[in-house]
Amino acid sequence: MSLKDHLLTRIALEGPMRLDAYMQSCLLHPDWGYYTTRAPFGPEGDFITAPEISQMFGELIGLSLAQSWLDQGAPSPFTLAELGPGRGTLMADILRATARVPGFQAAAQVTLVEASPSLRDVQRETLRGAEVTWAESAADLPDAPLFLVANEFFDALPIRQFIRQGAGWAERRVGAAEGALTFGLGPVTPQPALAHRLEDTKDGDLVELCAPAAEIMQEIGKRIAAHGGAGLIIDYGDWRALGDTLQALENHSPADPLANPGQADLTAHVDFEALARACPCPHSRVVTQGVFLERLGITPRAQKLAEALTGDALSNHIAAHRRLTHPAEMGNLFKVMGLYQKGQTPPPGTEV
Secondary structure: OOHHHHHHHHHHHHOOEEHHHHHHHHHHOOOOOOOOOOOOEOOOOOEOOHHHHOHHHHHHHHHHHHHHHHHOOOOOOEEEEEEOOOOOHHHHHHHHHHOOOOOHHHHEEEEEEOOOHHHHHHHHHHOOOOOEEEEOOHHHOOOOOEEEEEEOOHHHOOOEEEEEEOOEEEEEEEEEEOOEEEEEEEEEEOOHHHHHHHHOOOOOOEEEEOHHHHHHHHHHHHHHHHHOEEEEEEEEEEOOOOOOOOEEEEOOEEEOOOOOOOOOEEEOOEEHHHHHHHOOOOEOOOEEHHHHHHHOOHHHHHHHHHOOOOHHHHHHHHHHHHHHHOOOOHHHHEEEEEEEOOOOOOOOOOOO
């Protein structure tokens, strides 16, 4: 049996599924889920995240968080956390970059929020020698000062999709026809969580909602509000989402999200406004990744590293800098939002 067979049977018994339930099964089903059955990051995976492109990305993230820690009086102990840490590359770069910050690593309690057993194994290998704790969810993070990064985490959370019809919304669902998975619509109902979107939408517009993201932002924000700390949320998306942004990537190529469940990575653009609305601590403006990294000094860092490189290594290094920062590549597509405690300053690289 495949995940597709399982889902078709489930739909035959229970009726069409909500999109978030479909995504949850595709990504995290214990037997057939995309994240639970493979390590999707890096050259062998379907996509390469910023930390895999260049060490500079993680180094600058680490130094931004370390500066926030210093600005807040160097609290000890504190939680140094990452949501969805992939192969552990970003945290490894953060730890290497902050090793020279006096007292930072001695006070840091490194916590990785990761649900996938196979990815935990990869992270354990990448971070061999470091003292690391794993948590199932953001709700399991300690009640302590929290310095956190989430890079390409929120885009993988299950979403629901609604199409406006008058003052109500019809929810998009996954059904079946002739042995294939298909999209359909549920009945038109009010959606209090989308009441504010009646002001900027018209009939036929599609709006996405991600309840898990709001819950996670609540958990992060209440710790920063109560105990101090800072957060960096880095993802592709924009301030307010509109339209269908669900996408699938299979074997390095765009794919039909319904064609091969469990075989493709499913993501959706992040609605940073929704994250901010759910967060109980202050947040910065949303800034593009390119501007964020330039503010942190990525170009001087790139020039320094280039001094020791020649040939292909130098060419690859130059290409990596461009990929991370150029507006036509990741520079404008990815956005950054900083979180901080009331009365403190936002993390370096972001601004109020």
